[in-house]
Amino acid sequence: MLNKRLLIKNLLAHNDENSFYDKKRLVDISLQEGKAKFLKHICALSNSNPKNNSYIVIGVEDEDSEIVGVNFFDDSKIQNLINAYLTHPPIVQYENISFPHLPEGKVVGLVTIRPTGKITSLRKNIWKYYGGSVFFRDGSMSMSKVYDIKIKDNNSRIVQAIEAHSQNNIAHTLDGVFDFMKTRKDFNPQYKVFKEYFVVCWAGQKKMVNEETFFSRVDIELINEQVRLFYSALDEVSITFNEDSFKIVEYINLGLQDAFKHYPLEETTIRFSEHGSYNIDSTLIFKAPQYDKKALHHIYNSNNVLLEKLQNAQRLTENELVDLKNLPATYLICYLNGFEDAINKLTSAKVLLKNYDAVYESYQQTMRILRKVKYS
Numbered sequence: 001m002l003n004k005r006l007l008i009k010n011l012l013a014h015n016d017e018n019s020f021y022d023k024k025r026l027v028d029i030s031l032q033e034g035k036a037k038f039l040k041h042i043c044a045l046s047n048s049n050p051k052n053n054s055y056i057v058i059g060v061e062d063e064d065s066e067i068v069g070v071n072f073f074d075d076s077k078i079q080n081l082i083n084a085y086l087t088h089p090p091i092v093q094y095e096n097i098s099f100p101h102l103p104e105g106k107v108v109g110l111v112t113i114r115p116t117g118k119i120t121s122l123r124k125n126i127w128k129y130y131g132g133s134v135f136f137r138d139g140s141m142s143m144s145k146v147y148d149i150k151i152k153d154n155n156s157r158i159v160q161a162i163e164a165h166s167q168n169n170i171a172h173t174l175d176g177v178f179d180f181m182k183t184r185k186d187f188n189p190q191y192k193v194f195k196e197y198f199v200v201c202w203a204g205q206k207k208m209v210n211e212e213t214f215f216s217r218v219d220i221e222l223i224n225e226q227v228r229l230f231y232s233a234l235d236e237v238s239i240t241f242n243e244d245s246f247k248i249v250e251y252i253n254l255g256l257q258d259a260f261k262h263y264p265l266e267e268t269t270i271r272f273s274e275h276g277s278y279n280i281d282s283t284l285i286f287k288a289p290q291y292d293k294k295a296l297h298h299i300y301n302s303n304n305v306l307l308e309k310l311q312n313a314q315r316l317t318e319n320e321l322v323d324l325k326n327l328p329a330t331y332l333i334c335y336l337n338g339f340e341d342a343i344n345k346l347t348s349a350k351v352l353l354k355n356y357d358a359v360y361e362s363y364q365q366t367m368r369i370l371r372k373v374k375y376s
């Protein structure tokens with residue numbers, strides 16, 4: 001089993017960006033430009049490595065490869081995005097890898113690209129790239145090229161050697177457990193061993209609601225691979241497990257004018273086998289709350305006025321600051337009730353909301369929920 005933290009270190013130490021791995025400071029697929037560039041790199045790495053895995057490491061400075069981290073990214077629907085835009089898409093896995101020195105909530109993103117043996121191309125136009133385009137790696141660059149059937153396999157041995165030097169061992173596992181227990185000591189850290197091999201650690205603030213146990217500020221890691229499976233500073237989750245599986249049900253808090261309710265969003269089950277493997281199944285169980293359209297029109301228009309004031313650098317009143325904190329969630333509710341342009345309004349306000357920490361955190365959470373709903 002690969003220790004993904006060690007794999008990242010070996011990739012960064014091996015060489016500069018090349019035809020089997022790329023590194024990025026940040027990837028933003030909330031905008032068309034970021035989405036198009038991400039798809040281009042996936043396409044190019046898959047086509048240039050028909051017989052071995054290729055990788056993208058996210059959260060690393062370009063010049064000196066310093067690991068600075070990015071926000072936790074939920075990848076559960078990313079394959080749906082890949083399938084929607086690419087012909088003969090590779091199997092793509094996005095994992096959040098913990099590093100002890102990073103601040104809480106920060107991880108390194110690791111994208112693993114497994115080719116299918118067929119040439120990958122863009123299925124349709126996106127940003128400035130045309131449908132039908134085929135990309136390959138030329139050194140550290142992803143470039144559009146005419147497809148040449150004779151693809152040289154120059155990387156298989158190198159990648160196999162890097163992966164062989166990144167295998168997990170008992171020392172890495174124990175160090176990972178101790179790191180987790182120390183870092184999350186204020187949030188009731190626990191662990192469970194599955195099939196005498198896999199170690200899952202989790203922590204969170206515990207509370208009881210109608211005799212049910214919920215956790216907030218939740219952190220869940222599969223220690224064997226140093227993969228963070230779940231992280232949220234806002235939402236609440238329920239956790240159940242038996243000898244074979246570990247189940248997470250995520251809830252989101254939505255509502256209008258102080259009338260909030262917890263809605264189940266997604267159920268994720270990790271099943272462990274006797275043969276040293278596991279699989280993760282995620283099912284969206286969210287049913288969007290429906291509200292009176294007249295009330296939503298009022299809220300939608302009020303949100304638009306708030307954004308105009310921010311764009312014009314006007315000072316907000318105390319009541320407007322309260323409304324601003326709820327703006328991402330209320331725009332989401334409007335979108336779920338048929339206001340198609342609500343998310344476009346919210347996306348365009350991203351830069352403005354960065355000046356308000358609590359509001360921007362809510363914005364990121366809202367966009368994460370939207371990704372899940374949109375690509376299910």
